[in-house]
Amino acid sequence: MASYSSSTTTSRCLQLLEKCKNMKHLQQAHAQVFTSGLGSNSFALSRLLAFCSDPRHGSLSHAWKLFQHIPQPTVCIYNTMLKSSLLRNELILTVHVFTKMLQNGMCPDNYTLPYLVKACARMQRSCLGELVHGLCLKLGFVSDIFVGNSLVVMYCASDDMKGARYVFDEMPSLSVVSWTVMISGFAKVGHLDMARLFFDEAPVRDRGIWGAMISGYVQNSCFKEGLYLFRLMQFTDIEPDEAIFVSVLCACAHLGALDIGIWIHSYLNRLRLRLSVRLSTGLIDMYAKCGRLELARGLFDEMLQRDTVCWNAMISGMAMHGDGEGALELFREMEAARVRPDDVTFIALFTACSYSGMADEGMKVFDRMCRIYNIEPKSEHFGCIVDLLSRAGLFEEAKEIIERIPTSSKPSEEAVAWRAFLSACCNHGQAQLAEVAAEKLFQLERHSGVYVLLSNLYAASGKHGDARRMRNLMRNRGVEKAPGCSSVEINRAVHEFIAGEKTHPKMDEIQLVLETIKKHLHFSGSDQYLFLVDQT
Structure with missing residues (x-):
């Protein structure tokens, strides 16, 4: 009978813990746990700590006080405390709890180590991460899928793809998450060939893997490739999610692929997918960059948040x-x-x-940014202000702004402002000031634009000898001019043209381009488009 009563009390206390909605309820449940003799019950204590880890209602300080008063914490309690501190992004506390666990002679399990590895990844402490990796090897947990994936994430977070590849190759079994993390990691460091190799070799491609590869292309400015991969995805039964749509809209915005962007908008409506703030922002950005500012403003005005x-x-x-x-x-x-x-x-x-x-x-506005919002100006801000003043012919004021750039700035950051100044000087025919800016840029960077701008300025001023000298100087220093590039969307396919390419288009292709341009000049706004999934 006593046993039944004890079981009933335990059950009631645990139910009370599950019903907690705020810290006041938790404190009441906490008192009930201890008055019922459950102060040493590891499951009840772990439930108390778990509630404290909730970022919405819990209190990490309360969890820490509770944890410190537990005489002999179990591995489960340590794991709960590790999870609580990690959820609150208290990374130093996470490491401290783990250290305390080792000092008390407790052996971590396959649930303990992923928490610590995630903390190392967020801290980007590669030395500490490698020590934890060594501990995982010593305890034999690298073969565990959760520990292995956590180690791969940790190495990818610090851009150590060699370490990530080593762990990946040593894992006896791989999950879809393993492949997705590797694809994202290689894309993050710009190794798109390796990312695509992992994508092609993945035994199963779910929405996450497709999204990682599409996002990788877009983040590395390979917009056409990202768009084409999205077309390939249409052959599968996988329905895109919000993240994929945002990546594709970004690609459309940069390529000026308005037809595809409109099709995406229509597709979202057909799926009845709720336009979140993120999706709406992607559509607004796409319409604005594709020249349909009225559609962008219409979407913006309709947004509730x-x-x-x-x-x-x-x-x-x-x-x-x-x-x-x-x-x-x-x-x-x-x-x-x-x-x-x-x-x-x-x-x-x-x-x-x-x-x-x-x-x-x-x-x-610049004064308001610094004085009201206390935003420290960056090189981009200085560059914009210099461009603003230079375009207005206020060259002395622009030079004063350049002189305000912190000396601790990187040469590339200072070069942003000088480039804007040089461009404006060339546009206004200010040869002497342009030479000063060019000389400064020669010291800061190796860029063809400086030589070209100055050469064009000399040519426009009738100083053809100086123009030739600048071209020769550019050639002698081995500075190559990047070719110009443009793109046009024809039948939902984006075609790129590079200056200097020897192409021999057929007359019907030229006619098609002309018809496309005419159509855009008299665009009706209809959203009845078919999205072609063949490669033109």
Whole structure:
């Protein structure tokens, strides 16, 4: 009878723990646990700690106090405490708890080590991570799929693909997660050939693997390849998720593939997929960069919730279309909505003011960024301000801004401002100032644009000897000019053209290009498009 009563009490206490919704409820359940004689019950204590790990309702400090009063914590309790500190991103505490576990003679299990490995990955402490890897080898847990995958993630986080490949090859069994992490890791460091090799060799391709490869292409500016891979995905039964759609919309935006972008929008409507803030932002960015600012603004106005990235996309869209007044008005609406701008917001605003010839307004925005929002100007901000002032013919003021760039900045960061200054000097025919800027750029970087701009300036001023000298100097220093590149979308297929290529198009192909251009000049806005999944 006593045993039945004890079992009932234990069950009631555990049910009470499961029903906790805030710290007040937890404290009541905590008292009930101890008054019922369950103060040493490892499962009950682990449930108390687990609730404290909840970022919404729990309290890590309360969990730590509770943990310190447990005389002999079990491995399960240690694991719960490790998980709690990791969920709160208290990485040093995570390592401390693990150290305490070893000091008390406890042997970690296959649930313990992934928590520690994840902490090492977030801290990007490669030395500590390698020590943990050694411990995993010593305890024989590398063969465990969760430990192995955690180690692969850790090495990928520190861009050590050699270490990641070693763990991957040593794992006796692999999951879809293993392949996905390797693809993402190689794409992150720009090794797209290796990423594609892993993609092609993956025994099973789920949505995550497709998404990792498509995202890898887009993040490395291989937009056409990412778009083509999405076409291949259409042959499978796998339905794209939000992340894949965002990547594809980004590719459409950079390629100017409006037809495909409209098809994606129509596809989203057919799937009845809710337009999240992230998806809506992708559509807004795509429409703005493809020249359909009215469609972008229509989507923006329909949104019930907007984050900083969404506001930035719309302001940037107005900036690239030269609507400085509209961009500033939108910024005022953003402030009224109590959405805090970031450094990207101000880059978009400076660009808008620069394209619209609004130097005074741009400098007021610069002052507001520094004084009201306490945002430290970066090289991009200085470059935009220099461009803003130089376009307005305020060259002395622009030079003063360049001199304000911190001396600790990297040469490439300082070069951004000098390039903007040089370009404006060339546009205004300021040969002497252009030579000063060019000389500074020769010291900071090795870029063909400096030679070309200065050569063109000399040629326009009738100084053909100086123009030839600049071209010869460029050739003697082994600086090569990157060829120009353009693209056009024909029948939902994007074709790229590189300056200097010897192509012999047929007359019907030329006619097709002309018809496509005409169609875009008189675009009707219809969204009835078929998405071709063949490679043209």
